[in-house]
Amino acid sequence: MSSPGTPRRALRITGFVVAILGLLLALGGVWLVALGGSAYYLIAGAGVCATGILLVRGLGTALWLYAIVLLGTIVWSIAEVGLIGWQLEPRLLLPVLLAIYLAMPWVTRRLAPARGGVVALLLLAVVGIGVGVAGFMQPVGTRGEMVVRNDAGGHDTSVPDDEWLFYGRTPRGDRFSPLDQINTGNVKNLKLAWSAHTGDTMRPGEDKGGTDAGHEFNFENTPIKVGNTLYVCTGHSWVVAFDAATGQKKWTFDPKADTEADVYLACRGVAYYEAPQGTQTDCPRRIIAPVLDARLMALNAETGKPCEDFGEHGFVSLTKYLGHVPAGFHFVTSPPLVLKDRVMLGGWIYDNQAEGEPSGAVRAFDPLSGKLVWAWDVGHDPQNWTPGPNDQLTRGTPNAWGVYTADPDLGLVYLPMGNATPDYFGGHRRPMDEKVSSSTVALDIETGAPKWVYQNTHHDVWDMDVPTGPSLVDLPDGKGGTVPALVQTTKRGEFFVLDRRTGTPLTEVREKPVPQGAVPGDFTSPTQPYSVGMPSLAPKNLTEASMWGATPFDQLMCRIQFRKSYYKGQFTPPQLKDTIVYPAFDGVIDWHGASIDPYNKLLIANANYIPFIISLAPRQEAEAKGLVKPWDGSGNEPKVGGGLAPQYGTPYVGKVHPWLNPLDVPCNPPPWGTLAAIDLVTHKLVWEHPIGTTRDTGPFGTHFNAPLPTGIFNIGGNMTTRGGLIFIGATADNYLRAIDERTGKEVWKARLPAGGQANPMSYAVNGKQYVVIAAGGHSGLGTKSGDYVMAYALP
Known part of the structure; x- marks a missing residue:
């Protein structure tokens, strides 16, 4: 039995806790006001602190005071953000819950007088709940329905409908399956047909990215399907062949890749080559795949054994002609593009480490012999040439590390170009670097001769690489015919629609002024190109009012960080x-x-929204503090940690990290991931919805199993089908989803055993359609790791 003093003691404890919380809010509010920010937190914090003191003293006026604070909070919240549910949540949820708690009998029975204050608190709590509910009832995104066109000549027929021969099914990169057995009417019946394991799993030390942990193990593969076989590559460069109908493993080849120095372990796909009839080779059908220690290999598609006539016993060194390559400074994660007897690839050059890193030249090899046919090297005259035994490709040139796409009829391959290293300082870049950085470049497939360049970010000091080749589509020309077009997606969220013959924009692009003021020794372009003729998925500029948090406290910290930072x-x-x-x-x-439905001229793109913090520090200062060690470029680079970008050769050391608050929650508001449809004829946004939930994420990396529909970070793409469906894994909540292409509504989903950070694909065997995704997780995103290949079909 409790003593008479127990309720009084509990009231004092409650009052003390409330006072402390209010004091913390007020102190943070003082800091924010000093930085020129909102005075709300100072005023509200003082009110909450005073409420706690009155509770300790047992005075019923505490309830009236907190009622005033809550009323002011409701008015302030609506004035700042209107009726936007996720923006109201950190402003109202805890204050309303505290009001309800303070109105409970175990608090009020020791307060005098209290009845009027209780009524006021409960009424305002109801108002606060009503405002929040009204906010969440507002539609999020854009709702609409696509225009049904059914252009019968829409899709590329060079690849049989039941096959998936390239990363994007065809060299056009549209990621579209013309199969329609699975459609909007029956997708609800889709079941797991088979699952298989590659056998390649995460190893110790590969659970995080960057130089701190050393490695980041990811399963980003999009399989290809040839005949009755599915070919998959893994994070350690294994190639595995599965029976496409049953998932039975046919063979595995492990090239024993030395990945010790590589900070990013992934293989996004392999390529297929079939020799012309009559070719003298023991390996007429071959899988050509990258190896993470800068090699290229050719394997017999039937047996998995290396093709002896390719290079040296099945392997070609990709460091040849590159001069000195420090450990981990060059490797390939994307599949080579194989067309017209050319194996074309570039490679990843280690970002932000130094000037004068190995060349970013793109090379083409003979698919039978492995001999170098041409290299496209912007530092050479002519740019397309074949280096001799003692020649070296120009160091430090921009690289093209993403997936390439092509138009075989035009004989052009399209390259997504990155920057000349490093990324965050461009004061020493050469004119040849500036011309092709962050651009789409078209080369002649057979000769490597450059045909055109289209740049979508000038003098890029933000690492806005073009990360993947454009998707190709034929669009109406307004005169009853069609124009061969391409759509280049970008990290910026802009879509550039170009004539793929010439690189000329087909929709309006406008140069707009942008912020100026680079660090000493560098400069910024006065303008940047904006694709104003197309919808943009670029986020709105941040403001202090748009700062987010799970609670008022971490939201306050985001506001303070915003005011302290340069933006x-x-x-x-x-x-x-x-x-x-x-x-x-x-x-x-x-x-x-992105994927493209060529029949309905619809582009489908999933987008991410997370800000980053970048800072530069004078090199001499950073080296004096021991943050980085001096390095002259010879030998291997000294180990660098702490998220630092050493940028050797420049005056500055950089640091970059995602902008998260003290709870590891983003400072920008939801949605953090969306899926959108854009009509490529009308140039309108048809629909846009949040994609993914918080089920497998939470503060401090916890998993609360709370599937809040915030839209969530996603890595990996989507696929469209003739059945009117969009399939997407990608999201950090470990689901494969089917979306109705007409409206953007989710119509089916399946829980994956690990993260599905890869592009799904589809094919048919014996008339049965399958949808397949690699589910092996992504260390950088923090999803569950595994080695699964999951195939779904109708019963």
């Missing part, structure tokens, strides 16, 4: 202090690109 909107140049960059190098749309 002038999109294209804010990195400074010698914390600089907010949004969108940032992870992109609105990254390496996964």
